[in-house]
Amino acid sequence: MSTPQRIVDRPVDLAGLVASVTHPGAGAIVTFAGTVRDRNQGQAVTGIEYSAYRSMAERELAAILVEAEQRLPGLRAAAEHRVGTLDVGEPSVAIATSHPHRAEAYEGNRYVIEELKRRLPVWKRELYVDGTREWVAAAPAVEAGR
C-alpha cells in the first residue's frame, strides 16, 4: 500500500479519514475539522492562503499520528491538512481517531491537533475585506495546547 498524501491541494476528505480508522474493534470515532473563521482579532477575514514545507510536513504529520497511536494503544489516527487558498467556512484540517473507548479516541484526536499546530511546517496568510493580507503568527509555544 502506498503512503497516503496528508498535505493536500483538494478539499479535505473527512469521510475518507473516518473510513480509514473504522474497524470492528472500534467503539468510538472522534472527528475534528478546523475551518476558516470570518474574523480574527477584530478584523474581517475573507479567506486564508495556506502554504507548507511540503515534504517535511508530510513526514511530521505522519510522525504525529504514529506518536498518538503509540501513546494510546488501540488508537487509530488519520489526518489531512489542505494548502492553497480557502474561503471562510472551508475546512483546512481534518482528523479522525478511533479507539475501543471514547476517552482515548478524544484524547488521541486532541493530541494530533495540538501537536500539528505546534510542529507542522505550515503557514497561513489571512486575506482581509480591504484587500490586504498578513502572515499569521501562531500562538507562542507557551500557549500551545490551549
Next chain:
Amino acid sequence: MAQMHVDVLLFASAAEAVGAPRLTLALEPGAVVGDAVQAARDRAGAVGLPDGVLVARNEAYARLDDLLGDGDEVAIIPPVAGG
C-alpha cells in the same frame, strides 16, 4: 578542503524577507546549521528574518550547532500556523 554546498529553503515571511525561496551556499567544512541561518539573515538585509524562526536540516527540526554535510538541505521555518 573542498567547500560544501548547502541549499537553504525559505518559507512564508522568511522567503519574503530574503526575496527568494532558496539560496545555495558554499560553506567551509565544519560549518553548522547556524552558519546557514546567518547567511540567510545577511541576505534578508534591513527587513530581517522574522522573530522566532526554527530551523530544519534534511526535513527534521535541528539545532543551530548541528554540523552540516555536503548536499544538506536547511530550511528556515518562521513561526508555524497550521490548523
